[in-house]
Amino acid sequence: MTSRDRILNFFRQHPGQFVSGQDISDQLNISRAAVWKQVKSLREIGFHIESKHSAGYRLVDTPDLLLAADLKQNLDIRLIGRSILTFKEIDSTNTRARQLGHDGAEEGTVVIADRQLSGRGRMGRSWVSPAGVNLYCSILLRPQIPVQQAPQLTFLSAVSVAETLHEFCGLSAGVKWPNDVLVNGFKIAGLLNEMDAETELIRFVVLGMGINLNISAEQLPERQLYPATSVALLTGQPVDRLGFARALLQRLDGYYQEFLEQGFAPIRKRWEALCGILNQRVRVEQGTMTLEGTVVGLDSDGALRVQSEDGNIQRILTGDIRPL
Known part of the structure; x- marks a missing residue:
């Protein structure tokens, strides 16, 4: 985990509470300057972090981010x-x-x-x-x-x-x-x-x-x-x-x-x-080639199995499928 991730986790372990920069520094074994830098980084990506003299920092709101x-x-x-x-x-x-x-x-x-x-x-x-x-x-x-x-x-x-x-x-x-x-x-x-x-x-x-x-x-x-x-x-x-x-x-x-x-x-x-088209008729478009038939399932390698009107099974490896 990065220092920023660790600081964010620390805030979340103290919901709604002010935590001093010194406490964060001591607990995570990083410098006070590093704490300030990472808090600034969190604010830049949308985290609302309140700071208060003599009290420290508090996480107020979290953006919709995937971290x-x-x-x-x-x-x-x-x-x-x-x-x-x-x-x-x-x-x-x-x-x-x-x-x-x-x-x-x-x-x-x-x-x-x-x-x-x-x-x-x-x-x-x-x-x-x-x-x-x-x-x-x-x-x-x-x-x-x-x-x-x-x-x-x-x-x-x-x-x-x-x-x-x-x-x-x-x-x-x-x-x-x-x-x-x-x-x-x-x-x-x-x-x-x-x-x-x-x-x-x-x-x-x-x-x-x-x-x-x-x-x-x-x-x-x-x-x-x-x-x-x-x-x-x-x-x-x-x-x-x-x-x-x-x-x-x-x-x-x-x-x-x-x-x-x-x-x-x-x-x-x-x-x-x-699969919503299983046992339904479809048109298979493969470039300039097309064929029609009924979808009967997948083959063991993932090819689509389409049965034509004459009963033959076609293995489809590429193409666009359109329901009829």
């Missing part, structure tokens, strides 16, 4: 979230997680940003990422699995997000192949998983997630198919971003452990239960 120290506090995980890096502004959490992967960062490292300048979605599409409203999160994993099984982790992410939206926010979220989460036909979250591998060796996988929590209608991009929405727009209430992020990390961690121990089958079963 590593808060996220890690009492986080019940085994792997995902042991290391958390948070940024006020970043190009892309996936880009930073990939850099960390190349630099040897430990498995389970989490990168979270309050704002992304170059958020990315599938097929190079941009992801609108304004500050202070959503959750932009990427997780670095180093699974010892065959390269062809890496796409299965996309479905682990989708199930985790959809179930967290249901349990934490009370929304009946569903999943859309391969990497979207929907509520009542509106897109509320997108996933972008990326892999770094050589032949049959996976160096690392990055699970990227963008989840619309408190974004307003004016901030959302226009979409003709599956218009975007947010939890706040659907429920009329703002979401506790910190609580949601913690709940999501714990669910991801549990499902990842299950995946390593039991394989893809449990995740596939959960995903199919959440």
Whole structure:
């Protein structure tokens, strides 16, 4: 933990109370000058800290920020979230997680940003990422699995997000192949998983997630198919971003452990239960090629199984799915 994190925790251990700079200095073993510097830093990022002569400092109000120290506090995980890096502004959490992967960062490292300048979605599409409203999160994993099984982790992410939206926010979220989460036909979250591998060796996988929590209608991009929405727009209430992020990390961690121990089958079963187009007719668009058929589930590697009118099963690995 940084000195700033430690001072913030100290304030929270003394709610509503003034604590002297000398007490903070003595308890945390840092200089009085360092205390003043970190209090100034906390004020700059939005914390309301009152100071009073001969009494010291008191934390009055806390901004809606996702800070590593808060996220890690009492986080019940085994792997995902042991290391958390948070940024006020970043190009892309996936880009930073990939850099960390190349630099040897430990498995389970989490990168979270309050704002992304170059958020990315599938097929190079941009992801609108304004500050202070959503959750932009990427997780670095180093699974010892065959390269062809890496796409299965996309479905682990989708199930985790959809179930967290249901349990934490009370929304009946569903999943859309391969990497979207929907509520009542509106897109509320997108996933972008990326892999770094050589032949049959996976160096690392990055699970990227963008989840619309408190974004307003004016901030959302226009979409003709599956218009975007947010939890706040659907429920009329703002979401506790910190609580949601913690709940999501714990669910991801549990499902990842299950995946390593039991394989893809449990995740596939959960995903199919959440899939709103299972047993429905769809059109699959693959560039200039299209096909129509009925969705009958996922294959063991995560390919979408679509049955054509002649009864043949087509394995879909890429493409956009549109219900008929």
